[in-house]
Amino acid sequence: MNHDHITSARQLSRSDIETVLDRAAEIAADPDSVANSHEGALLGLLFFEPSTRTKMSFSAAIKRLGGDVVDMGPVDSSSVKKGESLADTVRVVEGYADALVLRHPSEGAAKMASEFVDVPLVNAGDGAGQHPTQTLLDLYTIRESAGLEDVTIGIMGDLKYGRTVHSLAHALTNFNVSQHFISPDSLKLPRKVRYDLHQEGSTVKEHTDFDPILPSLDVLYVTRIQRERFPDESEYRKVAGEYQIDADTLASARDDLTVMHPLPRVDEIAYDVDGTDYANYFEQAHNGVSVRMALLDILLGGGQ
Amino acid sequence: MTDQELRVSKIQRGTVIDHIPGGQALNVLAILGIDGTEGDVVSIGMNVPSDRLGRKDVVKVEGRELSQSELDVLSLIAPDASINIIREFEVRQKHRVDRPERVTGVLECPNHNCITSESEPVETEFEVLDGGIRCVYCDTIIRENIASHIYV
Numbered sequence: 398m399n400h401d402h403i404t405s406a407r408q409l410s411r412s413d414i415e416t417v418l419d420r421a422a423e424i425a426a427d428p429d430s431v432a433n434s435h436e437g438a439l440l441g442l443l444f445f446e447p448s449t450r451t452k453m454s455f456s457a458a459i460k461r462l463g464g465d466v467v468d469m470g471p472v473d474s475s476s477v478k479k480g481e482s483l484a485d486t487v488r489v490v491e492g493y494a495d496a497l498v499l500r501h502p503s504e505g506a507a508k509m510a511s512e513f514v515d516v517p518l519v520n521a522g523d524g525a526g527q528h529p530t531q532t533l534l535d536l537y538t539i540r541e542s543a544g545l546e547d548v549t550i551g552i553m554g555d556l557k558y559g560r561t562v563h564s565l566a567h568a569l570t571n572f573n574v575s576q577h578f579i580s581p582d583s584l585k586l587p588r589k590v591r592y593d594l595h596q597e598g599s600t601v602k603e604h605t606d607f608d609p610i611l612p613s614l615d616v617l618y619v620t621r622i623q624r625e626r627f628p629d630e631s632e633y634r635k636v637a638g639e640y641q642i643d644a645d646t647l648a649s650a651r652d653d654l655t656v657m658h659p660l661p662r663v664d665e666i667a668y669d670v671d672g673t674d675y676a677n678y679f680e681q682a683h684n685g686v687s688v689r690m691a692l693l694d695i696l697l698g699g700g701q
Numbered sequence: 702m703t704d705q706e707l708r709v710s711k712i713q714r715g716t717v718i719d720h721i722p723g724g725q726a727l728n729v730l731a732i733l734g735i736d737g738t739e740g741d742v743v744s745i746g747m748n749v750p751s752d753r754l755g756r757k758d759v760v761k762v763e764g765r766e767l768s769q770s771e772l773d774v775l776s777l778i779a780p781d782a783s784i785n786i787i788r789e790f791e792v793r794q795k796h797r798v799d800r801p802e803r804v805t806g807v808l809e810c811p812n813h814n815c816i817t818s819e820s821e822p823v824e825t826e827f828e829v830l831d832g833g834i835r836c837v838y839c840d841t842i843i844r845e846n847i848a849s850h851i852y853v
């Protein structure tokens with residue numbers, strides 16, 4: 398893989414993706430083999446938006462490689478509060494760390510920041526833009542559970558603002574995968590993502606009804622529909638309710654369906670799904686550590 | 702060239718941008734960053750009858766030979782424009798505008814949540830697609846009415 402920075406799933410070729418997933422599988426099988434491989438390496442964490450799992454799994458990943466983190470901490474207590482630009486912040490922090498991880502509320506923040514630094518920079522979410530490392534762990538999980546050849550995937554929920562969806566949909570065009578997009582009309586894929594899928598030769602199959610498509614799916618990727626996307630509470634309840642699943646809703650699914658979710662979930666997947674064989678979302682979250690270890694290992698120059 | 706076409710006196714040296722769609726002359730000047738404050742002598746013909754376009758605009762900038770890269774951005778709003786370089790009162794070169802691969806700094810990203818809308822030291826940059834342009838930072842695609850995104 399020959400990238401200085403990882404800012405978007407759009408930049409990842411099939412071979413880039415497979416390099417990371419293969420390395421992640423090696424690491425998952427034998428974590429001790431890399432336990433001290435990046436001793437002393439420091440990962441700079443710049444989270445301008447709250448995050449639990451992405452931030453913790455990056456921390457876990459660098460520590461399991463023998464390194465450590467330097468963390469900007471919450472925005473309230475940082476110099477950003479005093480009006481420092483993102484460009485200045487990253488130029489300062491690159492001097493403290495061997496690689497940077499950035500989450501920011503503005504789309505394109507990671508790409509811009511990467512233009513100001515020489516150390517590798519990884520996008521951990523930019524507004525409603527991209528979240529490429531989530532995509533790598535999603536692909537890893539899909540490969541383990543259903544495979545990435547000749548599979549049918551349904552992606553459901555907030556497809557308009559969901560950055561995990563944007564990254565995943567694009568990355569999946571590298572594989573022989575049939576993608577179905579299930580959402581309310583108001584939250585359909587944005588034009589920019591549809592454009593990319595067309596460019597890559599994928600047909601965009603959009604649905605507002607979930608039930609008819611369910612029996613054909615190998616993988617169902619559920620995302621959260623947020624309250625603030627709707628003008629009022631009742632409209633939200635009505636619409637979001639149609640895209641919530643429980644054990645009963647899944648009755649018509651194939652036996653080997655894999656249900657995924659980038660987490661956190663609220664009520665879009667009922668707890669009674671957790672105990673079924675369909676549920677894969679906690680494993681998916683756990684895979685985040687191996688996949689981020691693999692990515693950091695490669696970016697920090699241990700991979701090839 | 703007929704005298705009817707030449708609605709302003711001949712210029713000795715400069716650039717004539719001809720065959721601009723009617724009504725787009727001010728947008729052409731905006732794209733070129735010409736607003737008169739630097740003292741350029743500029744004449745504009747708007748909605749002049751034209752065999753090819755029905756109505757066209759013409760912009761004449763005296764004393765300056767605009768470069769091809771400056772002019773290529775015009776192709777986004779005036780794809781049929783012809784560029785005439787005038788020396789010693791005569792048309793010495795005539796060329797068409799080509800679609801550039803990228804447009805930097807001229808247009809504003811319509812996405813208010815784009816990093817280029819923040820006070821960061823970065824210029825906007827758009828990739829030129831077949832039917833529109835695309836912000837290289839936030840991926841937003843603009844297809845219609847590109848002129849309305851010119852920085853003012």
Ligand SMILES: Nc1ncnc2c1ncn2[C@@H]1O[C@H](COP(=O)(O)OP(=O)(O)OP(=O)(O)O)[C@@H](O)[C@H]1O
Pocket residue numbers: 702706707708710711712713717719759761783785787790791792795
């Ligand atoms: N010395 C000049 N000063 C100002 N404008 C000029 C001068 N010479 C030519 N022009 C203008 O430049 C444009 C191109 O001139 P040209 O003589 O090539 O006309 P044309 O043969 O109609 O060209 P085309 O085929 O591109 O329409 C016309 O709009 C003309 O009025």
Ligand SMILES: [Mg+2]
Pocket residue numbers: none
């Ligand atoms: Mg003519």
Ligand SMILES: [Zn+2]
Pocket residue numbers: 505810811812815816817836837838839840841
């Ligand atoms: Zn933008």
